[in-house]
Amino acid sequence: MMKTASVEVLEEAPVLSADPYGDIFYAGSAEAYNTAIQGALKVVTGFLQHTKKPFSGIKPDQLAQLFSTIDFDTPLPDYKSLLKEVEQLYVNHATAFHLPQYIAHLNCPVVIPALAAEVLVSAINSSQDTYDQSAGGTLMECKIIDWTGREIGYGTDCDGVFTAGGSQSNLMGLLLARDHYAMKHRGHNIKLLGLPEDAGRYRIFVSEKAHFSNQKNASLLGLGEQALVSIPADERFRMDATLLEAAIKKELEQGNIPIAVVATAGTTDFGNLDPLLAIGRLAAQYGLWYHIDAAYGCGLLLTEKYRYLLNGAELSDSITVDYHKSFFQPISSSAFIVKHKASLDIIRHHADYLNPEEQDYDELPAQINKTVTQSTRRFDALKLWFTLRLMGKEKLGEYTEVIIDTAEQAACLIETDPELELLSHSDLGVLVFRHKPSYVHSRDYDTFNQAIKKSLFFSGEVLLASTRVNGHFYLKFTILNPLTTITDIQNILTAIKVHGKDAHRQ
Structure with a gap:
């Protein structure tokens, strides 16, 4: 005599939405994809149109406070809320490499075909x-x-x-x-x-x-x-x-x-x-x-x-x-x-x-x-x-030539300024120098230039880099933007001198 296997009755599955997989990239989610992309596009466009300084100047502890209320166990209701949050936490304080006032590290502005x-x-x-x-x-x-x-x-x-x-x-x-x-x-x-x-x-x-x-x-x-x-x-x-x-x-x-x-x-x-x-x-x-x-x-x-x-x-x-x-x-x-x-x-x-x-x-x-x-x-x-x-190789090459030519003009500008010391001309676009005005003793050049860099960074006005050569602190320009002109360089050097005077007074 055969025994009948007992069948366990499962609980009824939860009722799902009309499209339970609408967040997955597939044929049925084209409309949702377009909505998300258009929202992101709006944020990027706003970043380009409204960002006037390479950095907001926010300090790490201030930025960290904005993260204190984030709860990953509670999803946001829509893309509008999500993008607003990301703007507050990231975009509004993101470093703007495309601005001429960003002249710090080896970060180039990007071309639009690559973004597409x-x-x-x-x-x-x-x-x-x-x-x-x-x-x-x-x-x-x-x-x-x-x-x-x-x-x-x-x-x-x-x-x-x-x-x-x-x-x-x-x-x-x-x-x-x-x-x-x-x-x-x-x-x-x-x-x-x-x-x-x-x-x-x-x-x-x-x-x-x-x-x-x-x-x-x-x-x-x-x-x-x-x-x-x-x-x-x-x-x-x-x-x-x-x-x-x-x-x-x-x-x-x-x-x-x-x-x-x-x-x-x-x-x-x-x-x-x-x-x-x-x-x-x-x-x-x-x-x-x-x-x-x-x-x-x-x-x-x-x-x-x-x-x-x-x-x-x-x-x-x-x-x-x-x-x-x-x-x-x-x-x-x-x-x-x-x-x-x-x-x-x-x-x-x-x-x-x-x-x-x-x-x-x-x-x-x-x-x-x-x-x-x-x-x-x-x-x-x-x-x-x-x-x-x-774009072709030739167009990209023109950008490169402009950068190198601008860097050489900038080197000559620094080299002929009695308040600045240039260590070397550049084959490409990196210039290492320091500000050494007559009102600062040579023994204080390191701390003086450190103060200038820090002041500029937290003002968000100019982002430049630094390095040490033979144990001494120097400021550094990294010119990688074909939109950067010699006028921009002059303005940055002026900002360095202004912040230098402020640092000296403190």
Whole structure:
């Protein structure tokens, strides 16, 4: 006799709205999507029309108080309420990089075609790791990488991948340098076996003015910061090639193993380029991997007038390019490019569910084979695609030339002012200087200029950067906006002097 299974009666499901999935991006939510986008567009337009200063001047403790009533367990009723809240917490105090009075860090104003692309990138939400998740996006990214490689001077064998930024790209450059040396000279596969016994003697040569990511990356790669050999800079704060060769010879004499040299094409503090050609020749002479950090200086690829400053880049084995610094792209838009695509085989890892070993990657390309720290990855290349196809290289190059010319005018203006001290002219657009009026004693220059920067920041009037050179505090202009004129520079210098007098009185 069969037993009848008991059936548990479930509670009746709650009654849902007519469209329970109206917040998900799908065919039935087109109207809701348009409402949201139009609301956001209104906020952006307001930001452009009403923002007159680069910063509101709000202090962290004041801003933090606005967050005290936020309760994520209680959703807001509509987009109007949401956007109002975001305006109060973020937009009204966001740094306005597009204003000429923002002259601080390597943040460029962005071009409108790239912003249009962002709408597609976010909504369609392709992932760039494999062809079946992106299709045309994969080929578009590859096309832009090939174009950039040709502009650098690499041949048809170049390859690369978009990354999150310059620090990641520089990490990849040092990783390839490390693993390439171990494989070529020791037959040792670091990917499989870990660091070889002599890795503690590996040496990488960098300028004393190179980006701090070199220290971080050497540490992450297990070589330690001790692997870096700092090369003194010349009077323009560029790596001294003569001292580089002397340092290479010294390390060899001490029994250490030079494996790479990193040149900087556009230093963060001075905007100058190391002698790329001379460094490239030394790298070839001593068998070193040659990586160039052109995160900033890559904009020179766009201009005929100043392109010569990158002569020697074609000698490199790998290069970092930040389109979001010098191609007027929204964050993030960066790339790591190698002269020979086989170099990237070192970092390829296979997963049966994603990029199986038996797959024909000429037939079904997979960009995940070329990156080390990102699997799921945004289609950032589309922003640059929009930009190049609509504006063209020449127009972007004109912007770059205007910036460099304005920076040189600004340098001359500072240099001829008896109350200002300029440390160096710039190949690109970074000027380091300080205000030293006669009413301030030289021993007080550091605290005096610190007070000026702080006062300007919290007034919101002007945002400029700072740095230390030989232990002393200096102000810093980073000119990355083609809309910035020499009149704007004059006004900023006037503001510096006014705030200096106020600081001196206090």
